[in-house]
Amino acid sequence: MPVSHAEEGYVTADGRQIGGTLMELKNITLRFGGVVAIKDISFDIRDGEIRAIIGPNGAGKSSMLNVISGFYVPTEGDVYFKKVKRGPMKPYEVARLGIARTFQNIALFDGMSVLDNIMTGRLTMMKSGLLSQALWYGAAAREEYAHREKVERIIDFLEIQNIRKTPVGRLPYGLKKRVELARALAAEPKLLLLDEPMAGMNVEEKEDMSRFILDLNDEFSTTICLIEHDMGVVMDLSDRVVVMDYGRKIGDGTPDEVRNNQDVIDAYLGVAHD
Amino acid sequence: MLYREAGDFKTTYSEDSQTFPIRFDRLGFYVTLLVAFGLVPLFINDYWANAVFVPFLIYAIAAIGLNILVGYAGQVSLGTGGFMAVGAYAVYKLMTSFPDVPVLIHVLLAGGITALVGVLFGLPSLRIKGFYLAVATLAAQFFLVWLFNKVPWFYNYSASGQITVPQSKMLGFYVTGAQTSASAKYLFCLVILTLLAVIARNLTRGTVGRKWMAIRDMDIAAEIIGVNPLNAKLTAFAVSSFFIGVAGALFFAVYLGAAEVTEAFGIQKSFLILFMVIIGGLGSIFGSFAGAAFLVLLPVFLKNVLVGQLGWPTDLAAHLELMIVGALIVGFLIAEPHGMAQLWRLAKEKLRLWPFPH
Numbered sequence A: 001m002p003v004s005h006a007e008e009g010y011v012t013a014d015g016r017q018i019g020g021t022l023m024e025l026k027n028i029t030l031r032f033g034g035v036v037a038i039k040d041i042s043f044d045i046r047d048g049e050i051r052a053i054i055g056p057n058g059a060g061k062s063s064m065l066n067v068i069s070g071f072y073v074p075t076e077g078d079v080y081f082k083k084v085k086r087g088p089m090k091p092y093e094v095a096r097l098g099i100a101r102t103f104q105n106i107a108l109f110d111g112m113s114v115l116d117n118i119m120t121g122r123l124t125m126m127k128s129g130l131l132s133q134a135l136w137y138g139a140a141a142r143e144e145y146a147h148r149e150k151v152e153r154i155i156d157f158l159e160i161q162n163i164r165k166t167p168v169g170r171l172p173y174g175l176k177k178r179v180e181l182a183r184a185l186a187a188e189p190k191l192l193l194l195d196e197p198m199a200g201m202n203v204e205e206k207e208d209m210s211r212f213i214l215d216l217n218d219e220f221s222t223t224i225c226l227i228e229h230d231m232g233v234v235m236d237l238s239d240r241v242v243v244m245d246y247g248r249k250i251g252d253g254t255p256d257e258v259r260n261n262q263d264v265i266d267a268y269l270g271v272a273h274d
Numbered sequence B: 001m002l003y004r005e006a007g008d009f010k011t012t013y014s015e016d017s018q019t020f021p022i023r024f025d026r027l028g029f030y031v032t033l034l035v036a037f038g039l040v041p042l043f044i045n046d047y048w049a050n051a052v053f054v055p056f057l058i059y060a061i062a063a064i065g066l067n068i069l070v071g072y073a074g075q076v077s078l079g080t081g082g083f084m085a086v087g088a089y090a091v092y093k094l095m096t097s098f099p100d101v102p103v104l105i106h107v108l109l110a111g112g113i114t115a116l117v118g119v120l121f122g123l124p125s126l127r128i129k130g131f132y133l134a135v136a137t138l139a140a141q142f143f144l145v146w147l148f149n150k151v152p153w154f155y156n157y158s159a160s161g162q163i164t165v166p167q168s169k170m171l172g173f174y175v176t177g178a179q180t181s182a183s184a185k186y187l188f189c190l191v192i193l194t195l196l197a198v199i200a201r202n203l204t205r206g207t208v209g210r211k212w213m214a215i216r217d218m219d220i221a222a223e224i225i226g227v228n229p230l231n232a233k234l235t236a237f238a239v240s241s242f243f244i245g246v247a248g249a250l251f252f253a254v255y256l257g258a259a260e261v262t263e264a265f266g267i268q269k270s271f272l273i274l275f276m277v278i279i280g281g282l283g284s285i286f287g288s289f290a291g292a293a294f295l296v297l298l299p300v301f302l303k304n305v306l307v308g309q310l311g312w313p314t315d316l317a318a319h320l321e322l323m324i325v326g327a328l329i330v331g332f333l334i335a336e337p338h339g340m341a342q343l344w345r346l347a348k349e350k351l352r353l354w355p356f357p358h
């Protein structure tokens, strides 16, 4: 199935229509002083697909996600989002482009309630002025309740109704991951980046999370790029997979193609590099 | 009537996000308002106004202001005394320059001027955090006090270097100057405090409050979800300084009547208000009230009981006060950073479930 090169998109094995290129990375290299975290990697993310990045520890996956999200500016190479070349940006400007993410080490606001954490996902959309907020009158109140309604839908979707008012710091790990996803979803992103969304979860929690990811891709047609270590999960979820090792791309294609790629097999079996 | 949440169902988001979602709390709030506005002014005398009520009301405004900055936005400040001085000198200059404008306007304008100064001194917060920011605000404290001492224009070239408040009226009653009655002082401060507390509550439960708390809890994540840190930190400095400026203006114009900057707005003032915020509870409006009440009442209580009743020497009682405050600060910082407000919240949580332990 040579799907990777069709510019106008493709149809997945389960019959979903995938669109054109949403994000394109061209010859990306990223250095931290002497460390080369990413070496000349190119790939694309199509509109509506679930794209996975896999690879051993330290392969450069999180760095790649940081380049995609705009948090890191690549040392060399170009990033195109919706066919427009992206210059260096401040992190808060990226959020306004419609790219949201979760972190490998959960980055929630521990002192705030679950509800407030998720509401922060909508901050870029809230426009009322300071004075109106101070008086809780007119625009501010209307806006607050309108966004609250949207957030409640996400809370229902992720089945976290009963912890709405709980301070996030008190939640167990698995629920925190879910709240972090909720916060990212609240931004209604075009592209959602998930850095190891299932790390440290038990089987049941992983199943829940997989279901949420598939559902939200399906229902809201959110494009998703995720990093995951659990091969079973990756193969089940993703439409296409990029495999990284030591900062290089060693495989790119459908789960089946990647599974049968000799370089990938070697990397995962730990064959020595030359 | 029991303290219960059950059966008190919320059917709209506005009901759910109100300040006192539990009916019992709401009732308590209305009773407090009724007593504060209706009852206290009838009985208040000069002693109670000057020793307890007026300082409490003014310190509560300052504590709310500082809490917005430290407790909500996570930016440390030791410059509170200096910012109160800005409010005091601003109101003094305004009152002496424009005696016909109502003093309430001057007090609010003084807050506005302090907000601008606060933003100016808040600029370093974009680059530095924690301890270093504390030192920078400490520098602001000393600089401002020095400035008001050094430039005679600020105290209208008075021989003593002091500033003395002119008389002024609101609605036909004196609110500043020697002829002001206890109840007028009290009511004037109470109205302003009530107004500002409502504003603080609204800001902290809405969009800007979430931005502040996001910056406080994890500034990098806040930026990534789209919070502009410059904007969030500077609004926190502006709003906080506005409150502190208003408090400084009232402290001088209504409470002291005449002031000398080093004595009235020195570094001790910065610490006093910081202690109110820590003991009362970081990140809580209610805590700001509790902390202000506690630190205003403690010396009065010790003086009346230890000195008045038990005949202790005054300096011994004063030392005991310092020790109690010190121990409480350390205790709260270690065991309960959310202060008295959190203890109160926990007590209510227990009560809500009582008599069932879980």
Ligand SMILES: Nc1ncnc2c1ncn2[C@@H]1O[C@H](COP(=O)(O)OP(=O)(O)OP(=O)(O)O)[C@@H](O)[C@H]1O
Binding pocket: A032, A035, A036, A037, A055, A056, A057, A058, A059, A060, A061, A062, A063, A064, A104
């Ligand atoms: N900010 C940074 N400064 C310096 N080096 C970094 C930085 N971020 C990542 N690196 C280095 O880049 C390399 C790739 O790291 P990265 O976190 O991208 O790997 P990863 O594939 O996400 O690994 P893991 O599976 O452990 O999460 C590592 O050698 C790491 O030490």
Ligand SMILES: [Mg+2]
Binding pocket: A061, A062, A063, A104
């Ligand atoms: Mg990683």
